[in-house]
Structure formats: structure tokens, C-alpha cells
Amino acid sequence: MSIDEIFESAMVSKIFANREVLMPDYIPKELPHRESEIRRVASVLAPALRGERPSNLFIYGLTGTGKTAVIKRVMIKLVEAVSRNSSRVKPIYVNVKQRDTPYRVMVDLAESIGLRVPFTGLSTGEVYSRFTKKLSKMQGVYIIVLDEIDFLVKKHGDDLLYKLTRINEVIENAKVSLVGITNSVSFVEELDPRVKSSLGEEEIVFPPYNAEQLKDILETRAAKAFKPGVLDEDVIPLCAALAAREHGDARRALDLLRVSGEMADRLGDDRVTRRHVLMAREEIERDRVGEVVRTLPLHSKLVLASVTALTMGGRTYATTGEVNSYYRELVKKLGLESITLRRLSGILGELDMLGLISARVISKGRYGKTRIIELSSDPEAVIKALGDDIELAPVIGEIARNALGKRGSMR
DNA sequence: CCTCCACAGGAAGCGCAGGAGT
């Protein structure tokens, strides 16, 4: 295929009419099965149009239940209403998971009102006071949305949150209300009671979608995204069913549908079939694993490599102690300094949170307490991603060969 | 019923890089 042909075929898809509609950051006009949530959010924020401060709002719901889409949709509508109305409302959206330190969140907030702040070098307090100073001189209602706020609190406490809930006492003209969005319901219990009561003036819970509802969502999007008649009839139900298994995550369902389409496109097929969905599912998993693994620090990679090596072949799990001794051998081979057991234990916890491994603590009575560690992602994807790190090449090669050997002997 | 293993996981703090202000 010539370059021209590649570009040509990339421009005219046989499958997609408008792929954008399936992208994670696309905010649709219609959000099926979220009508009542939209109404509630809108009615909480509506006082902003009269120049009053809306109540602070807390939104709970698992990932992919439409929290972000709903709040963004309402904000868009709010801004539209404002331009007709002449009052001044400014929504500020920060995804805390991507900016997961108090400092970076403050930087985002500051930048959103037109302050220029360095990404390091100042104290958080300094950025905060510049922020309030500027805000004092401004007019209007500011709605600060902190998405996935639990990540910030879990790692750095609720200090910043506490300050933000009290910001109205400090500033003069502008009014600020907060919208907190969280995936974890239990997280609220860990908050300072003052923060809890202030932030939870209004609360809305987003229930997960069931397979039927996911189907509706996929169908409305698919109607815009795909050319007519390219989807096999069992594609959407399959995407919906697979995502419903993952606690009704709409984002996963949409990803699956989009990647299925991309698969068909890439293979030059005219229709999207069940087969493409199954391929898409694997590809998504590989991508996720690859990306997470690649950004890991060196010793985390080594720990992961140890877990992988130990859990391949006959063994299904390893204990912390086993991982530690394997890890120390790897380190020795590479001529590096090893980390302590305490740190290794912490890394295992982190890898667990990232979903690369699954670890649960058990007691073996007389023989102590330990973690039972399993690899919860595709070993080949992990090895491949680890192999991209040149520093690890010598040891990964051996582990990979070992894995292939063991699999071969099992056949 | 008590012990004691093999760790879990909290707390504090260190050294470094990147950067601001003075």
C-alpha cells in the first residue's frame, strides 16, 4: 500500500460516519437514562443565574455512570443561559485524578481565572492566596467542579478541600460554589465533618447502568457514529453485556464499540461483527496494560517482572517474601541497589491499585501473614511493555523465554 | 488459650530535582 493509499483509506472510512461521537471526551446532547440527574443538577446550580451562590454539590457514582458528562452538559447549558441573561457565571472544571496534588489543583484553578503560575516553586498556600486575591477583585459566580476528588483526599488529605469550602468568607465580590465528584462512596466517611457538611449541602447519587440502559446509550451514539447498516445486530448487545459485567461502565462500553469499529476499518471489512468486538476487548486490555507499565518507575517494573516470572507456568500466585527474593536476584544481575521490603510492599499495593496485579492479605497461621499475589493482566502484554525499557532488557529476555518454554511444555 | 511467624501498613523524614523570590 502506498502512502497515498494509506492516507486515502484513513480519510474515507467504510465504517464510521463520525467517530468523534464515540470518543471518551465527547459530550452528547442526549444522555439517556440520566434525565432526572440532569434536572437535579440543573436545579441546584440554577440560582447562579440570579447571581446567587448555588449550594455546594456532591455527586457519587461508579466510573462510567455519566457523572462527568452530566455536569459538563449542565455547565454548557448554564453558560448558554448566561449569555442570554447578562449575569456572570463561570464554571471551572478540574480533573483531580490527572492533577493529583493539592498544588497542581491550585495551579489549575489559578490558571482558569487567568493567573499565570509556575508548575513548581511556589508554596500551595502562596498559589491559594494569589487565587483568592484575584478572585476578590472579580465579579460573578464561580462553580468549581472537582472531578474524582477522592484521589486527592486519599493521597493528600482534605486540607485543600477545607480551604475551598471556606473561600467565600475570604473573598469579597465573587461567589464560589463547589461541585465534588467521586467514584467511591465510602470516601465521604473519611472527610473532616466540617468539609463533609459544607460540601454535602446537596447530594446526588448516580446508579450504575444495567445492560438494557447501556444498549440504549450505545444505540443513540451508534446512530450518529456509524454509517447506516454497518453494525451486525449482535454487536451492540455484546458490547453492552461485556460492559455491564464491569459494573455498568458506559465509558468502557463506548470504548469497546469504537475500537470494534476501528478493528473492522483496519481490516478493511465492510461490517462490524462479533469477532471485531472480541478483538477490541483484547486490544483495549493490551493498551491499558502497556501504557500503565511503561510509566512505572524502574523498581516498580522490576517488582512487576518478579511477580510475572513467579506466576507463570504452574504457579498461580506468589507471596510477598517470594517476590522479594526474586526481585533481589534481578537487581543483583543488573548490578543495581535494591529497595527495602517496606518499599516493595508499598509497590505491590500500588500495582494492585493500578489493576496490574491482584493481592489480598491472608494469614497462614503459624507460617505468618502475607499477601497472595496474582497477575491480573495479560502476561504477554506485561512482558512486552517491560521489554521496552532498555535497562531491563537483559533480565526480561530471560523471563520471556522462560515463559514461552513453560507454555510450550504444557501443550 | 497463648505464641509467634511473616509480613501489613502507619509515621516521619531524607535527598534530590526543579523552580521562585530576594
Next chain:
DNA sequence: ACTCCTGCGCTTCCTGTGGAGG
């Protein structure tokens, strides 16, 4: 040039603990 700030990966020191074996 100097001090002070942050995040990050890490260490040191520590207390806590489920349950098999005595």
C-alpha cells in the same frame, strides 16, 4: 548566591494482626 517551596521515590522505625501449632 541564598533560602525556601513542592513532589517523588525511598528508608528507618515502628506497631498491628489472623490463625496453625504447641
